[in-house]
Every structure is written in structure tokens, then in C-alpha cells.
Amino acid sequence: MFYHDGGKLQYPVRVEKPSPLFAKALQQGIGGIQGEVRVCLQYLFQAWGARGPAKYRDMLLETGTEEIAHIEMLATAVALNLEGAPLEQDEAAKDPFVHAALGGMNIQHVIGTCMAAMPVDSEGVPFNCSHVYASGNIAADMLANATAESTGRMLAIQLWKMTDDPGMKDMLSYMIARDTMHQEQWMTAWEELGGRKNHPIPNSFPQDQENQEYNYAFMSFGLGDDYKAPQGPWTQGESFDGRAQYSSVTMRPLGEKPKLGPAPSAAPAQEAQLPSQQSTR
Structure with a gap:
């Protein structure tokens, strides 16, 4: 009221x-x-x-x-x-x-x-x-x-x-x-x-269930041998919550290219996207 x-x-x-x-x-x-x-x-x-x-x-x-x-x-x-x-x-x-x-x-x-x-x-x-x-x-x-x-x-x-x-x-x-x-x-x-x-938020989720390799790692996506990731207190030393040590990693693909199947027959797609066409190629 x-x-x-x-x-x-x-x-x-x-x-x-x-x-x-x-x-x-x-x-x-x-x-x-x-x-x-x-x-x-x-x-x-x-x-x-x-x-x-x-x-x-x-x-x-x-x-x-x-x-x-x-x-x-x-x-x-x-x-x-x-x-x-x-x-x-x-x-x-x-x-x-x-x-x-x-x-x-x-x-x-x-x-x-x-x-x-x-x-x-x-x-x-x-x-x-x-x-x-x-x-x-x-x-x-x-x-x-x-x-x-x-x-x-x-x-x-x-x-x-x-x-x-x-x-x-x-x-x-x-x-x-x-x-x-x-x-x-x-x-x-x-x-x-x-x-x-009480970080990370929410603090009710058990941290041992999250990926332990990357939960305190700063990721750099720069290319080239001469590229240097930005350095700061977020790349080394004690973490903000005091639970770990920060690290810095140069990111490279960990997965493969996704390969999707053909579009459903009822979808408003082009002929080349449909199962009947893809099976002949």
C-alpha cells in the first residue's frame, strides 16, 4: 500500500x-x-x-x-x-x-x-x-x-x-x-x-560441480606469437573471493566444427537444405 x-x-x-x-x-x-x-x-x-x-x-x-x-x-x-x-x-x-x-x-x-x-x-x-x-x-x-x-x-x-x-x-x-x-x-x-x-553468485551452487580448469582463468583470444594478453590482478594472484589463484590462458578451440543435419521436411527451407536433396550429394 x-x-x-x-x-x-x-x-x-x-x-x-x-x-x-x-x-x-x-x-x-x-x-x-x-x-x-x-x-x-x-x-x-x-x-x-x-x-x-x-x-x-x-x-x-x-x-x-x-x-x-x-x-x-x-x-x-x-x-x-x-x-x-x-x-x-x-x-x-x-x-x-x-x-x-x-x-x-x-x-x-x-x-x-x-x-x-x-x-x-x-x-x-x-x-x-x-x-x-x-x-x-x-x-x-x-x-x-x-x-x-x-x-x-x-x-x-x-x-x-x-x-x-x-x-x-x-x-x-x-x-x-x-x-x-x-x-x-x-x-x-x-x-x-x-x-x-560470498562470491561467486549464487553461492548456493557447489563449486566442485563446475569446471575446475577454467573457473578462475582469464581467457585471451588474441592471435599471433607477438600478441600479449592484458595483464592485471585478474590474471595472477588471489581471486576476488579468496578461493583460488587467477591464471591466464591463450584460448584455442576445444571443440570441433558443428555439423547439423538437414532441415525438417516441413520447414520453409530451400530445396538444397532438405533431406531428399542432401542425401543425393
């Missing part, structure tokens, strides 16, 4: 110099793959399917709900940046500066929403949930969440750099700070779950 308090914002949103072009950029923070709709749904679906200690489910619910508030803030910012924008191209053409600004405007803000935000990215592509990750493995999800907050913070910083509006900078500064905290909390939860000692 979710509640609202009549539409009060989590943090003040003000726009001193409306910019339709910046409104378009802000859409990435709503419906982009780095945006708030993505993390909101990711955290909530992780929570709704969470099994195990209840505190992780509760934390996910709290932060998923906060992301709803961030969508609300950004949607408000989009609407405020669109206020005062000319509704007709002829009107815009009278002022070359306004016309130049509208050159990058999302026209759907004019013809589709009466100057309001949409669940789309900065190019107008609708959000489709393809980047919502809820695996059911709490450790894997914590790492996915930290990655999501990292790219979200990158986006918020770029938006902060794009604007000289004091109100927008203030709002984005707040959102950048929240991204910092969210990165920290997900990694802290991952560490509490065992961190590197």
Missing part, C-alpha cells in the same frame, strides 16, 4: 529561466535507462519478490517509494521548464533566439501533453522496462542497484552541468546527493550479505 500527502514535493523544485530544450533533457532522468522510472520499478519489484530477511525487503520498499517522489520532482521540473514556451512555430519564428531554443524541443510536449512530462526518454522513446533487473538473488540485485545508481548519478551530474538555472542546479544537487546515499546503501547491504566472500 502506498500513500501521498496531497502532492507536496520531497524537495523544492523551482525554475527561474524556463528552457524547453532542458525540459527535453530532463526527460532522460524520467524515462531513460538511467532514469527514475527504471530504478523505482527495479527496487519495488525486487521488494515484492524478496525472500529471506525482511529488512532487505523493507529497505527496497522505502527506496523504491522515494524514487516515485523523484519522478514527481522531475515531472514538475519538465512542466515548469515548458511554461511560457510558444505554442506555434510561426510565433517562435518571430524571435530567432526562441526559435533556436525550440529547435531541439520535443514537439510532443506541445501537441501531446499540453506542456507536461511524459514517461519517455530525451528522444521520446517510451520506457519499456527492459532494464528493470529483479533476479530474486538479493546479492546480485544489490550489485545491479549500485550500478543503476552509478549511471543515474552520472546522468544527474551531466544535467547539472547543462543548466545555469539556480533552481535546477539546486534540485539536481539534491538528487545527486541521494544517488550517493543509494550507492552506499546497496553496497553496504551487499557487504553485509558476505561481500566478496
